[in-house]
Amino acid sequence: MERLTEFGWRLLPFVVVIALWYGVRWSGLVDQGLLPPPHLVFADIWQRSVEGTFLIDIWMSVRRVLLGLLFGMLLAVPVGFLIGWDKRIRRFVDPLINFFRALPPIALIPLAIVYLGIGEVAKVAILFYAAFFSGVIVMYEGMSQTNPLFIRVSRTLGATDWEVFSKIIVPLTLPHVLTATRVALGVAWATLVASELVAAQNGIGAVIQNASAFFNLTTIYAGIITIGFFALMMDTILRWASRQFLDWQEREAQ
């Protein structure tokens, strides 16, 4: 019962937004042709899903995000760890990372198209770039705040180098990995859609782009809502994982 109430509260803002949507449409403030009603948008999502091609588009998009995120984080974790740990490496790498992080990944799309074409490799490469630079910064800022006290304590109990790493540093790193993944995920979704809008035969971004060419507003809205839905689902899963693994953390970290 409590859970149901909780779920209801989470759903409520969306219900309100949809109600407002109807309200705007009926108020006549906006030309009705420019604002499809929500039920038609959801019907469009349903119909495209039943037809099947939309599911492939969703799958392609989700796969690109997951692959980019996976490769990006696989590199961001050790690199963020290293520069968080070693001041000399940090001094060298910090300016570079700040430069590349400040550079929006979308700006690299034309370059990726020239070098890597418009296939999967180009898209995953851009997402990798986006995920890596947003993730690495969170990783190393977290790591550089690591309290050396815990390492000292473990040494006085007789921990070997490997045990210091596996029993102290790894658990201290995990929260930062999860936070970094969440940040990287958000950036990856934003970048994905941009790259699919520019050049792609499939994916949700491509669906939106095609619909736009035919002035099909219902499908544009359907695509946008689908993207929002999947981005939210992935973030929710990560948040849930954080709560499971990081129950020990003080609340302010959550």
Place this chain on the structure above:
Amino acid sequence: MNGESAVRMQNETGTDHEVKVRFQNVSKHYGDVEVVHDVSFDIREGDFVSLVGPSGCGKTTMMNMLAGFVKPNSGEVLLEGKPVEGPGPDRGVMFQEYGVFPWLTVEKNIRFGLDLAIKRHIPKDERRQITEKYMNLMRLSDFRNAWPKNLSGGMRQRLALARAYAANPHFLLMDEPFGALDAQTRSDMHELLHQILQAERKTALLITHSVDEAIYLSSRVIVISARPSRIVESIDIPFGFPRDKSLLDSREFIDLRIHLREQVMKQYAEQQALR
């Protein structure tokens, strides 16, 4: 381990007071600032030595040299005759900031030292028993599955003590472990420390600001000067063990306290002048 130490005890009858730790003309500086200047003293088997002095005077540096975190610039810190090479499980350390691992439950914190490779030769059952024992002694059994974030300061420090004891160190090094606790909790910790030391004697070094704490817990109190640390005075505390709170009101205790406070206050004044 038990058999081995029993044999050693027998061999050492008569030399019960052998020197375990020797600070030999130890000096340490950080950059231009000298924090410890030519300090020499011994800690004998079973001693409880307190270093009292103004904050920022270098007491912690002295403990860190014995713990193995810091190396002296000149002189030597000898542990059973050999220079300290680095930290090790023979020297358990309690820190003011507790140092309990927030990602482990109370029980797993206590077990931490026992589950390291170095203690793997102890059978699992025995490791569990040791954990239980110190969890009970430190009155933490009801919180075995609690996260440290849910513990009070006193409980965290009890946890740190249980964890240190579970690893069965020969020495107990304490760096102002009760500094952050309120007066009542602090007093409870003193009793608990007396109890556990009574049950299992360790050779101990305590860093503290509190003259009362130093006298009440120690067999010897060493007053440390303003920076750089030198030894101002070393006093053997004439009270036997076990002790209880009634000692705090005795004439001898009060006289000793007055004398030591005076000594320490002088150093505080000098330390203030340094700033």
